[in-house]
Amino acid sequence: MTQLVVEHVSKVFGRKPKEGVRRLQEGADREQLREEGTTAAVVDASFTVEQGEIFVVMGLSGSGKSTLLRMLNGLLEPTSGRVLFDGRDLTALPAKALRDLRSRRISMVFQHFALFPHRSVLENAAYGLEVQGLPRAEREKKAAEALELVGLGGWEKSWPDELSGGMQQRVGLARALATDAELLLMDESFSALDPLIRRDMQDQLIDLQRRLHKTIVFITHDLNEAMRLGDRIAVMRDGRIVQIGTAQDILTEPADDYVASFVQDVDRSRVLTAASIMEEPRALVGPDDAPRAAMRVLRTDHASAAFVVEGGRKLLGTVTEERVERALDEQQRPQSLEQPGAALHKTPNPSADEGDTVRDLMDTDCVTTRADTPLSGLLTPASRTTMPLAVVDGDGRLKGVIPRVALLAALGDHADGDHADGQPTDGHHLGEGAADEDPAGHGREAASA
Ligand SMILES: Nc1ncnc2c1ncn2[C@@H]1O[C@H](COP(=O)(O)OP(=O)(O)OP(=O)(O)O)[C@@H](O)[C@H]1O
Ligand SMILES: [Mg+2]
Structure with a gap:
């Protein structure tokens, strides 16, 4: 059933609007009308909904x-x-x-x-x-x-x-x-x-x-x-x-x-775009977290690396499970290895425990991208990191993450649909099916934090 019918609708603002419509019908364009002091906001629109x-x-x-x-x-x-x-x-x-x-x-x-x-x-x-x-x-x-x-x-x-x-x-x-x-x-x-x-x-x-x-x-x-x-x-x-x-x-x-x-x-x-496939970030740790706390987060979220964020989710870097593990090991290590029999007394090393926080362990060279970066522009940055891609806003805040599998799945869907019949896969919600295969084209949008 048709609910809405719009028939040759025009709207002209200004002094003599009807005159404006007549001028448009005679072939005048928007610019000419503007010079005459009227604005043709809508010109001859017809459609049904x-x-x-x-x-x-x-x-x-x-x-x-x-x-x-x-x-x-x-x-x-x-x-x-x-x-x-x-x-x-x-x-x-x-x-x-x-x-x-x-x-x-x-x-x-x-x-x-x-x-x-x-x-x-x-x-x-x-x-x-x-x-x-x-x-x-x-x-x-x-x-x-x-x-x-x-x-x-x-x-x-x-x-x-x-x-x-x-x-x-x-x-x-x-x-x-x-x-x-x-x-x-x-x-x-x-x-x-x-x-x-x-x-x-x-x-x-x-x-x-x-x-x-x-x-x-x-x-x-x-x-x-x-x-x-x-x-x-x-x-x-x-x-x-x-x-x-x-x-x-x-x-x-x-x-x-x-x-x-x-x-x-x-x-x-x-x-x-990146925004259309990014996910809620998991495994977030603070720069002042102790290695033990970071390890807990990694374990809970089943992640092999975490994003380090401070207030307002500002992204500072990433920290790997390996690095955290090493820090924890160092804390456990005896003060001096020369001491005979020291390896038998696994006492915590107090100096390491105080000093090391996530800030000391993190890698600040983190690959980021923007929410409006097209999928095609994500392949290059994605290839430079084993982490999910971090999507940040203009202030460097973490808005979402794109795990590699999500990116490949999205690109794969499109490749299938596109090659099968020359059409994107899904006409209604194209956002779920289409992306161009231009891996090199938009890589410049990626930047390092
Ligand atoms: N009440 C008004 N009087 C005069 N001109 C108007 C009036 N309302 C809109 N216009 C003009 O009509 C044109 C279309 O405006 P409109 O607000 O419909 O555009 P829009 O597509 O909604 O833009 P935006 O994306 O910025 O919201 C513009 O040039 C605008 O300046
Ligand atoms: Mg508007």
């Missing part, structure tokens, strides 16, 4: 994505064209019916979700229902269910400032879900989140989508995200939709040179 679909709108900053989205729930009126939700023309609806639609059937989730600081998580999630005028008991029940859905069960009584950024964003999502809206409009909803959390949210959205069958229009400027989420993707450029298709369509049959350069730039080798 099916019930239960995730439709992604992707484009660079200023390409008109947010303007388009605001016309889908009637927050902005198109200068020309029309938007039909469930067969009803939004532009023809009386103001009250439109408000009603926005509070019950269409929900919006923004990039920075503004929670009320003096309301509990539950009250925040229930806000949309409060606006609808639902009695307290009922809205709290629904809000609690929605919080459960987004994995925040148990946090109802907490305050927003007790929540991480990712959790706050989940409250935003819960608020939208609590209203039972059929259509969710999400404007860069995950863009402000850390890569691991962001991917987590993407996975959760896909999961929720499968269970709840909401219709979602999701805006992003991130191709990686678009490919992961979108059943179909609309690519916008300068206010116009230049292509609509599946991730696979857009990669393999770009509609024009612009789309080609967009996807080529990032290319298949960029569809899958």
Whole structure:
């Protein structure tokens, strides 16, 4: 069933918007309009969104994505064209019916979700229902269910400032879900989140989508995200939709040179980035830990080496099990080997015990990479270390790790799919299947800490 129909919609800002649309129809371009003092934010956009679909709108900053989205729930009126939700023309609806639609059937989730600081998580999630005028008991029940859905069960009584950024964003999502809206409009909803959390949210959205069958229009400027989420993707450029298709369509049959350069730039080798396969780091030790403590961590995590991090997970280096073991042995060794019979008295060596910490044992020459490095650029750095690759941010904080097997598995998947039929393996969530085999190409992104 088609839920949303967008017919030749344009939005021009400025003094004579209708005149602007007419000029566009006559062939004027965006630049000419700009010179005349009007902005053509969206130009002649047409598409439909099916019930239960995730439709992604992707484009660079200023390409008109947010303007388009605001016309889908009637927050902005198109200068020309029309938007039909469930067969009803939004532009023809009386103001009250439109408000009603926005509070019950269409929900919006923004990039920075503004929670009320003096309301509990539950009250925040229930806000949309409060606006609808639902009695307290009922809205709290629904809000609690929605919080459960987004994995925040148990946090109802907490305050927003007790929540991480990712959790706050989940409250935003819960608020939208609590209203039972059929259509969710999400404007860069995950863009402000850390890569691991962001991917987590993407996975959760896909999961929720499968269970709840909401219709979602999701805006992003991130191709990686678009490919992961979108059943179909609309690519916008300068206010116009230049292509609509599946991730696979857009990669393999770009509609024009612009789309080609967009996807080529990032290319298949960029569809899958370090962020999309990195894992939560295990085996973390502090620089001031004693060898014995480090050994315990290594044993517990079944690791042959650990990452050394200090406050805020700033990465200092790595330390191997071998090195820690040697330090422990040295502590056990008798003070002087010349002493006859000393080997029989294995007393701890107090001086070594005091002196040696992980800081003294670690290797600071650690191979790192960035979250946005394409998989193809990870092979070279991965070959230079036996450790999992460390993914760090601009401040040198450890964001995740990529074990060699994970990298090989991801690259292997793609190689199989690509060679079998010339297509990436999985059209829907390409993020799990595609990567370019260009082992040398992007190695420069790797750097030593
Ligand atoms: N209310 C407004 N009045 C005038 N111009 C506007 C208005 N809203 C948006 N614009 C202009 O319309 C164009 C498209 O803006 P829009 O916010 O839709 O882009 P976007 O793709 O969402 O960008 P971003 O990725 O930066 O959020 C821009 O040139 C912007 O300056
Ligand atoms: Mg925007």
